[in-house]
Amino acid sequence: MSGLSAWEQFEREQRAINGEVSGEGLSQVVRDLLADIPTIEQPNIYPMEWHGDQTGKLAQLYERAKREVWNPAELPWDQLDPKDFTREERLGVMYWYSVLANFDGSGPPVFAKAMIHSYEQHEPDPVRKCFFSITRDEVNHEEVCQRTVTKLWSPTPTEWKPQNELEALALRNIRWLYYNGGRYWKGYSEALKKYPMAVLFSSFMMGEVAATTLFHTMAKQATHPVFAQGLRNVGKDEARHMAICLATLEDYFPHLSEDDKKLITKQLRAGFVFLSMILYEPPDDFWKLPPEYLAVHREMESLARKAGLGVATLDIKREVWRQAMFKVKAVVERYGIEFPAMPEVGITGKEVVHIDFNDVIPVF
Ligand SMILES: [Fe+2]
Numbered sequence: 444m445s446g447l448s449a450w451e452q453f454e455r456e457q458r459a460i461n462g463e464v465s466g467e468g469l470s471q472v473v474r475d476l477l478a479d480i481p482t483i484e485q486p487n488i489y490p491m492e493w494h495g496d497q498t499g500k501l502a503q504l505y506e507r508a509k510r511e512v513w514n515p516a517e518l519p520w521d522q523l524d525p526k527d528f529t530r531e532e533r534l535g536v537m538y539w540y541s542v543l544a545n546f547d548g549s550g551p552p553v554f555a556k557a558m559i560h561s562y563e564q565h566e567p568d569p570v571r572k573c574f575f576s577i578t579r580d581e582v583n584h585e586e587v588c589q590r591t592v593t594k595l596w597s598p599t600p601t602e603w604k605p606q607n608e609l610e611a612l613a614l615r616n617i618r619w620l621y622y623n624g625g626r627y628w629k630g631y632s633e634a635l636k637k638y639p640m641a642v643l644f645s646s647f648m649m650g651e652v653a654a655t656t657l658f659h660t661m662a663k664q665a666t667h668p669v670f671a672q673g674l675r676n677v678g679k680d681e682a683r684h685m686a687i688c689l690a691t692l693e694d695y696f697p698h699l700s701e702d703d704k705k706l707i708t709k710q711l712r713a714g715f716v717f718l719s720m721i722l723y724e725p726p727d728d729f730w731k732l733p734p735e736y737l738a739v740h741r742e743m744e745s746l747a748r749k750a751g752l753g754v755a756t757l758d759i760k761r762e763v764w765r766q767a768m769f770k771v772k773a774v775v776e777r778y779g780i781e782f783p784a785m786p787e788v789g790i791t792g793k794e795v796v797h798i799d800f801n802d803v804i805p806v807f
């Protein structure tokens with residue numbers, strides 16, 4: 444990649460055609476013919492163009508995504524019989540997938556927005572296509588949440604009538620969680636316009652590392668065949684998303700400014716705080732939750748575990764999340780980016796104090 448962003452490169456060519464800068468090779472006749480074409484106001488998805496390496500890692504990952512499609516409707520759903528579970532176990536599984544939906548279920552609009560943004564920024568064609576493939580995958584991941592929750596409980600996890608105190612507490616947790624999800628969505632939507640792609644992709648990478656870690660850990664521990672197969676399939680997609688982020692960052696990272704590096708350190712900490720909700724336990728920094736939240740959350744997870752969902756225990760979660768963060772640390776430090784301290788999982792590093800939690804960008 445040259446020092447110029449894709450958009451700067453494109454703009455320079457455009458200006459050469461318009462005769463604003465030296466348009467070597469263009470005759471006066473040609474220049475006159477092209478001079479009165481109005482310039483398209485940017486950011487804009489127009490003009491259409493397909494620049495970028497069509498044989499590189501990203502293009503290959505996009506091809507791989509096309510080959511690896513799977514259909515969530517074809518999981519053996521007839522083996523997921525509500526009668527095989529106690530009501531409490533069904534509650535636990537429904538709860539867990541509703542929590543997951545806060546992250547994975549938001550994937551379709553989150554990535555669709557990122558895809559549109561990448562078109563408006565005239566990012567290389569393989570980058571835009573990879574965003575599309577991730578959006579496609581995320582609709583599948585949302586469908587897994589949808590089918591599980593619907594089959595075991597109700598298609599509307601925030602609208603049902605609790606029959607006892609435990610159910611009321613579970614419902615309350617889900618509603619509180621989605622309230623926080625709503626705060627994330629607002630922040631994400633604004634942040635997308637504010638940050639350069641390199642910063643955005645660093646946050647995306649955090650989410651994809653988190654997702655890969657979560658699904659691989661759970662797939663190994665799940666004992667119910669529908670859960671195990673679903674988690675395996677989703678995990679395979681997430682690993683590809685992670686590879687997409689890493690391949691993109693290899694292009695962006697060598698050209699980072701010092702300010703970008705500082706921003707990335709902050710966003711890595713923000714990502715950790717946001718994603719810890721599902722990978723480990725929610726730190727207070729971002730999460731606004733009632734005091735009883737955690738106890739209820741733990742109880743729901745233990746019910747889901749009993750039902751064969753493969754939810755890791757707190758000790759295992761902490762260790763796999765810690766290992767995952769070490770992987771990210773190794774990647775970013777290679778490019779001179781300071782890794783933030785994550786004392787929750789015993790990682791020392793740069794103390795990050797001033798984070799604007801109004802713009803948290805990680806995706807799943
Ligand atoms: Fe996902």
Ligand SMILES: [Fe+2]
Binds near residue numbers: 651806
């Ligand atoms: Fe993902």
